[in-house]
Amino acid sequence: MKAETRKEEIINTAAKLFKERGYSAVTMRDLATAMGIKAASLYNHITSKQEILKAIIIAIAEEFTRGMDIIINAKISNISKLKQIVALHVNITANNTNGMASLNNDWMHLEDQLEYYLQLRNDYENNFLEIIKQGIIANEMKQSNPEIIMFSMLTTLRSLYLWIPKKEDLNANDLAQNLNEVLIEGINN
């Protein structure tokens, strides 16, 4: 673990507050107080409130994109790909619970980067859906509605940020394993 820069400290503190109250309800004075400084001092490190939100969300979104790119190109079964997607979510979320809250709840407050974010999200969902469809075609999975399968998996995975912090004794592998049972065995053939 390398030491955080002051800017990173601010962004991480902001992510925590955004998780609790949401981007719009957190003021720069709230953030400053949480850092133990005055609001104006924040601007020695960041250029705007918006920049903080962007830093939080885009970093995670791109992490998901990179993970998905590796998974789709892997030479493994579609069921295995789904299991890797579960692991991807568990890992990213475990490392950044607070940021995941912003990604889920405050993406619409992105300004300049909104379009880019939506493009990443769209591509991600399309790749996800395609894996499920291929799995059904290859007879690896039951003939359920692929969109509902994806919806169910994705909403569960996206909500992990709410749940992981409650489990202090979290073992990422155990959780991924448990989720696989619940999410995937149901559709497995």
Place this chain on the structure above:
Amino acid sequence: MKAETRKEEIINTAAKLFKERGYSAVTMRDLATAMGIKAASLYNHITSKQEILKAIIIAIAEEFTRGMDIIINAKISNISKLKQIVALHVNITANNTNGMASLNNDWMHLEDQLEYYLQLRNDYENNFLEIIKQGIIANEMKQSNPEIIMFSMLTTLRSLYLWIPKKEDLNANDLAQNLNEVLIEGINN
């Protein structure tokens, strides 16, 4: 369908805006503009912004509580109870997609009613979990982790508000049926 009062119109319009941008980011002037009037005029019908949020969230939360009370007391299998919970969510969400967004995302901005809301939510989750545990004991379901099962089901069901509006040709029964396949067959014995 009885005609809406002016107050109900305001609350429904607010719910729509809250869904798009969240409670904190919607101003009374935004709401007034959406109604085609001036902000001050809203106060002929409502007493505060907070009252609107409360009206939206508490009404739905109590609806869930009433539904759950009926389900837990029914003389049916635990699997059947889970299927009824799925139907409960589909029905409430289909009738109030906008309100469900506030329930999910803006409950923390409740002031006087926050404690009451949390109590309702807690009771609901405890009842839900108990059904799953009983189902496992009665050997109706696989021996998976009950908390993960509940978490997975509940987050999917809570996120329905995001998904139902996209399916214009929605048939509530079909959707409930599909969800049952994906959510319940996986844990069924």
Place this chain on the structure above:
DNA sequence: ACATTAAACTAACACTTGTTAGTTTGGAGA
């Protein structure tokens, strides 16, 4: 024709918002 009333209006309030400008502080390296 008149009184009533729901529902709009204008004007203003006290306070909070994100942000800028310019200044001070205190520790590290020369």
Place this chain on the structure above:
DNA sequence: TCTCCAAACTAACAAGTGTTAGTTTAATGT
């Protein structure tokens, strides 16, 4: 000891916030 610089500070801004007070409008029932 002096210089430098990151990082804090005070003071202030223009705009936006929820809300209030008091007034006008237009339709309804008598």
